[in-house]
Amino acid sequence: MKRVDLAVIGAGPAGMAAATEAAGAGLRVLLLDEQRSAGGQVFRNVDAASEVRDKVLGQDFVVGRKLTMGLAHRDITHVTGASVWSIEDRVVRFVTGDEAQEVCAEHVLLATGALERAMPVPGWTLPGVMTAGAAQIMLKEAGIATRDAVLVGSGPLLYLVAVQLLRAGYPPRALVETQTRGDMRGALIHWRAALRGWRYLQRGAAMLNELRNAGIARFVGAREVTLLGRRRVEAVHFRCGGTVHELASDTVLLHHGVVPNVQAARAVGVPHRWNNRQHAFVPEVDRWGRTPVEGIWIAGDGAGIGGAQVAEQSGRIAGWAIAQALGGITLEERNARALPLISKRAIELSIRSFLERAYPPYEAALVPEDEATVCRCEEVSAQEIRAAATSGCTGPDQLKAFTRAGMGRCQGRFCGLTVTRLMAEERGVDPDEVGYFRIRPPIKPVSLGALAALHDPNDPLEQVGGHD
């Protein structure tokens, strides 16, 4: 089996920075990523983007090229289109197309980033409804703009996508925002963080200005959000103040924040804790990115949401720490490089707490109403989950047997946190006590043919056994 010093899963800002620093310190690095080019979601396809796209997406996108440039190092092997489906005893298994491969890595860094937080309002599974991030990815990846969209939810990304669509020549129809003016006032009380985040505030204000000048309607403090339609979405229903609105729309973009993508971390057994401010489970990592599981490290949004800049910083820090663990650099060298960055990161993270208060997730989608579908794959409603919880189902794993929630092809990626919250609420306990689905490999689909090709049928030492 091929051996490397470090396998990095994910080529976003954290993964790229870590790979660059580790290779710079003499490590042989394998960088695995599902996309066709480096960048992650935030810098998706950044190297291929054109003049038109650069203009629409702006400077914050274009800077990603600095990171992708760092990957041109002879000790970094970047495999594109690679889905990692198992990490066990330092063996990383992945598929590219329908070919399976495995590699033995001294250390593994999970840089799997974030997922958009599920927003289970009634009707969110209808065709014509996507995440706002998905619309942005289409811009970055394919230069395709979404026309006449209604954006629903809260957070800076909602404004950013709206502005980018506007600049692309396809202004959205309206923004239906679920945060209230009280949320912003409450956040401003934490003036220290707000002051540090003034750049974000300023940028946010500029974006709102741009939307206002373009005459795009904004509804702030929206409640009772429901997406209506039969075969596809037809309208957005909501209440704003005392008025009930129904905006006709066949294209709805949802967003109310992002959460760590912890599928791989869970599968390798890293312990997780509920984070009340992020409304999500966050893996246990120290400031270097080290987890309690030997040889497993996590950097970037997958270790707790911090945004692209924090992800890059964490990637570098972990890259140096892993290099030190393998003797590539000394402890003194590691500290001299990493400690200043750790302080910078702390400042950047404090801004985050301001943003989390100013743009909280939409409460009614954290604990959805009965008729909302929670598990998209198996089509299980909030009501069915509540009913299971009251009839003696104690945890998410048991719930699978009761309702099939979390058993579909996305493996709970879009329902896991909602299931935990719903069950915690019903039972009157903490999310930590309820826990999460148990995640087992394969964490990405892998065909039997690809698996069979991995094994040498003449190997007398090979034990054949199935996954349970």
Next chain:
Amino acid sequence: MKPDSRFELLEPDVPHVAVHFAGQSYRLPEGANLAAALLAAGVKVFGRTAQRGVGRAPFCMMGACFDCLVEVDGESRQACLMQVREGMDIRRSGQAQEGPYEAR
């Protein structure tokens, strides 16, 4: 002719190639993300759910939700993780017929 779609190519003057989707032929920008290109070409439903047989279309565009699942040349694949190639034979995944439907 401009397809009936809410998705617009910012740079339409790129080479297009022919693919088949659900028995119809489409011309899509070569090398473009397959899910995005199909949406831009006017495809509204990519597959149907196993339980209720209702339509689904790409939701996350980042390989996580599996609502873009289609059959490409006989293999079940996520369209948002693929690029357009000449002559692809793409089919909807899941049940063929439309199920009863209510939004929820």
